[in-house]
Amino acid sequence: MVLVNLPQLFVDSILTGSVLALGAIGLTLVYRVMKFPNFVHAEFLTFGAYSAYAVNQYLGLGLFAGSISSFVASGMLAVISYRSVFSKLENVSSSGTTTKLTSMLIASIGLGFIFRHSIQEIWGANVLYFNIEAPAIYEYFTARFTSFDLIIILSSILLVLLLHVFLTYTNLGKSIRATSDNPNLSLISGIDTDRVIYTVWFLSGGTEGFAGFLRGVDTRLSPWLGWNVLLIAFAVVILGGIGSFYGAIIAAYIIGFVENIGVVALINLDLPTSYRPAIAFSILILMLIFRPQGLFSTASDRKGG
Amino acid sequence: MINFILDALIYAGVFGILAISLNIEAGFTRLMNYGKVAFFGVGAYTSALLALSGYNFLVTLVAAIFMSALAGFLISLPTLRLREDYFAIVTVSAGEILRLFFISEAWLTNGTRGLPGIPRPLADIIPTENYLLFYTPVVFVFLFACYLIATQIVNSPFGRVLKSIREDEVASKSLGKDIFKFKTKSLIIGSSMAGIAGHLFSYHLRFISPDMFFPVLTFTIWTMMIIGGIANIKGSILGALIVQTFERGMSIVKDYVNLPIDPLNFRIIVIGFILILFMMYRPEGIIPEEKTKSISTRLEENGTAEDK
Numbered sequence: 001m002v003l004v005n006l007p008q009l010f011v012d013s014i015l016t017g018s019v020l021a022l023g024a025i026g027l028t029l030v031y032r033v034m035k036f037p038n039f040v041h042a043e044f045l046t047f048g049a050y051s052a053y054a055v056n057q058y059l060g061l062g063l064f065a066g067s068i069s070s071f072v073a074s075g076m077l078a079v080i081s082y083r084s085v086f087s088k089l090e091n092v093s094s095s096g097t098t099t100k101l102t103s104m105l106i107a108s109i110g111l112g113f114i115f116r117h118s119i120q121e122i123w124g125a126n127v128l129y130f131n132i133e134a135p136a137i138y139e140y141f142t143a144r145f146t147s148f149d150l151i152i153i154l155s156s157i158l159l160v161l162l163l164h165v166f167l168t169y170t171n172l173g174k175s176i177r178a179t180s181d182n183p184n185l186s187l188i189s190g191i192d193t194d195r196v197i198y199t200v201w202f203l204s205g206g207t208e209g210f211a212g213f214l215r216g217v218d219t220r221l222s223p224w225l226g227w228n229v230l231l232i233a234f235a236v237v238i239l240g241g242i243g244s245f246y247g248a249i250i251a252a253y254i255i256g257f258v259e260n261i262g263v264v265a266l267i268n269l270d271l272p273t274s275y276r277p278a279i280a281f282s283i284l285i286l287m288l289i290f291r292p293q294g295l296f297s298t299a300s301d302r303k304g305g
Numbered sequence: 306m307i308n309f310i311l312d313a314l315i316y317a318g319v320f321g322i323l324a325i326s327l328n329i330e331a332g333f334t335r336l337m338n339y340g341k342v343a344f345f346g347v348g349a350y351t352s353a354l355l356a357l358s359g360y361n362f363l364v365t366l367v368a369a370i371f372m373s374a375l376a377g378f379l380i381s382l383p384t385l386r387l388r389e390d391y392f393a394i395v396t397v398s399a400g401e402i403l404r405l406f407f408i409s410e411a412w413l414t415n416g417t418r419g420l421p422g423i424p425r426p427l428a429d430i431i432p433t434e435n436y437l438l439f440y441t442p443v444v445f446v447f448l449f450a451c452y453l454i455a456t457q458i459v460n461s462p463f464g465r466v467l468k469s470i471r472e473d474e475v476a477s478k479s480l481g482k483d484i485f486k487f488k489t490k491s492l493i494i495g496s497s498m499a500g501i502a503g504h505l506f507s508y509h510l511r512f513i514s515p516d517m518f519f520p521v522l523t524f525t526i527w528t529m530m531i532i533g534g535i536a537n538i539k540g541s542i543l544g545a546l547i548v549q550t551f552e553r554g555m556s557i558v559k560d561y562v563n564l565p566i567d568p569l570n571f572r573i574i575v576i577g578f579i580l581i582l583f584m585m586y587r588p589e590g591i592i593p594e595e596k597t598k599s600i601s602t603r604l605e606e607n608g609t610a611e612d613k
Contacts (some may be wrong), residue, residue, distance in 0.1 A: 033445070036390055037393070037394055085585075088585055089585065092584070092585065092588065097332060097471075097535040097588070097589060098535060098588040099335075101389060101390060102335065103584040104533065105337060105390065105422060105586055106580055106584050107585075108582070109339075109577075109580060110577040110578065110580030111523050111525070111581060113524070113574060113576055113577030113580075114577035114578065114581075116573075116576050117571075117573045117574050118566075119567055121567055121570045178562070191337070201608060215449070224388045227520075234394045234398070244354060271409075277402070278402045281398045284394075284398065285383050285395070288391065288395065289382075289383045292386070292387055
C-alpha cells in the first residue's frame with residue numbers, strides 16, 4: 001500500500017482539470033453552434049503547442065509570446081477549417097446515406113489527418129521540449145509543484161473567466177449564445193450569424209491552442225498531443241452535458257480528480273498506470289448508462305437534433 | 306513479384322471484408338463505428354492466442370467470430386440508445402482502450418513485442434514458397450461468403466428495417482420495430498465479420514502486435530467504404546481494391562522516386578483529402594446505393610413491364 005500524499009493529489013488534479021477545462025470549453029463552443037463533435041479540435045491543441053514552440057525556438061521569445069501565438073495561430077486554423085471545409089458541408093443536401101452530421105464527422109476526421117501529419121512532416125514524430133529555464137520549485141505541506149504548474153492553473157482560470165465575461169456581458173457574446181440556442185431566430189432578429197460563427201470558431205480554436213500550449217509546457221510536444229487530450233475531453237464534455245459551458249468546467253475538474261485518484265488506485269492495485277486514459281473512459285461509459293444527458297444538461301439536449 | 310501481388314490481394318480481401326462489415330453498420334444502419342479496429346483486433350488476437358496454444362484454423366475462426374461478436378454486443382449496451390455522435394466518441398475511445406489493453410496485459414499478449422510464430426494451417430503439406438498461392442483463394446472464399454451474406458442481409462426484410470432506421474428512426478419505431486434490437490444485431494453482424502477479417506489477418510502475417518491497431522486503420526476502412534459507395538456492398542470491395550492499390554503503388558514509388566515528403570505522412574494526408582472531397586462532392590461514393598432487391602420489388606418490376 002503506497003501512502004497517499006493528499007496535498008500532492010490535490011495539486012495534480014487541479015492541474016489536470018485546468019488543461020481539460022480549456023479543451024472541453026473549446027469543444028463545447030463549436031458543438032453548441034455546429035451540433036457535432038469536432039475531431040479536428042485535437043489538431044488545434046497540437047498546432048497551438050507547436051506554434052508556441054516555433055516562436056520559442058526560432059524567435060527566441062518566452063512563454064508569454066508563446067501563449068499569445070498559440071491562441072492566435074490555432075484560432076486562425078479553426079477559422080480556415082470552417083471556411084474551407086465545414087461551411088461547405090452545411091449546404092450539402094442530405095441524401096439517404098449521409099446526413100449533415102455524418103458528413104461533418106467524417107470530414108473532421110479527414111481534416112484532422114491532414115493537419116496532424118502536416119505537423120509531423122514539419123516538426124517530426126519525435127517528442128520536443130520548450131527551450132525555457134527550469135522552473136522554480138515550491139513545497140507546501142507535502143505537495144511539490146513548480147512555478148509552471150502555478151502559471152498553468154492561473155492562466156487557465158483567467159482564460160475561463162475572460163470567456164465567461166465575454167459570453168455574458170458583451171454584445172457579441174450574447175449574440176453567440178443566441179445563435180447557439182436558435183440560429184434562425186437570431187438571424188431574423190438581425191444578428192449577423194456568419195460573424196458569430198467565425199468568432200465562435202476563432203475562440204474555440206484559440207482556447208484549444210492555448211490548452212495545447214499549457215499541455216506542452218506541462219509535459220512535452222508530440223503530434224499526438226491533441227489526440228490524447230481530445231478523447232478525455234470528450235468524456236468531460238459528455239459528463240458535463242454536451243453543449244453546457246459551465247458543466248464542462250465542473251466536469252473537467254471532476255475528471256481531473258478521478259483520474260489522479262484512479263492512478264493512485266492503479267498503483268495500489270498493482271495495475272499498469274498506462275491504463276490512465278481508461279479511467280476517464282470508464283466514467284464516460286457509466287455516465288452513458290445512468291445519466292446520458294450529463295450532469296448539468298437538460299434532457300432535451302440528449303436525443304434531439 | 307508474384308508474392309507481392311498475392312500479398313496485396315490478401316490485404317485487399319481482408320480489408321474488403323472489413324469495409325463490408327462497416328458498411329452494414331454505418332452504411333445501412335448509420336452506426337458511426339469509429340472503433341472498427343477494436344473488433345478487428347479482438348478477432349486477430351483471439352485467433353493468434355488460440356493458434357499459438359495449438360488449436361486449429363476452424364476452431365480459432367469460430368472463437369474469433371464469437372469474441373468479436375461479444376465485443377460488439379458489449380459496446381452496444383451503453384451506447385445504442387444514444388445519438389450517432391455519442392456512438393462515434395465511445396467507439397473511438399474503446400478502440401484506444403483496447404490497444405492499451407494489448408500493450409499493458411503482457412502476460413496474455415506479450416505487450417508491445419507482440420505475438421510471433423502463429424502457425425499456418427496445412428503448412429506441412431503446402432511448400433512455403435507457394436503458400437500465398439494457396440492462402441489467397443482462401444481469403445477470397447471468405448470475402449465472397451461475406452459478400453453473399455451481406456447482400457442477402459441488406460435485401461432481406463431485416464435489412465429493410467435497418468434502412469428504415471437509417472432514414473427515419475421515429476417512423477420505424479412507430480411501426481412497432483424495436484430499434485435497439487435491430488441496431489444491436491447490425492453491430493453484432495458487423496463485428497463478427499470484422500472478427501473473420503482479424504482471423505485471416507493474423508494467420509497471414511503470423512505475427513501481430515498492438516501497433517497494428519492504431520485508430521488510423523479504422524479510418525482507412527472508412528475511406529474504402531466511402532470511396533466505393535456508402536450502402537453498396539460491391540462498392541466496399543472496389544474501395545478496398547482502390548485504397549490497397551494506392552498504398553502498394555506508394556510503397557513501390559517511394560523506392561524509385563525521392564519524395565519530398567515522408568511516405569507515411571503523405572499516405573495519411575491523401576486519405577484525409579479523399580474523405581473530405583468525397584463528403585463534399587460525391588457523398589454517395591463511386592457506386593451509389595442500389596434499390597432493394599426482393600421478391601416483391603421484382604414482382605412490381607415485372608408487373609409494370611407486363612402492363613406496358
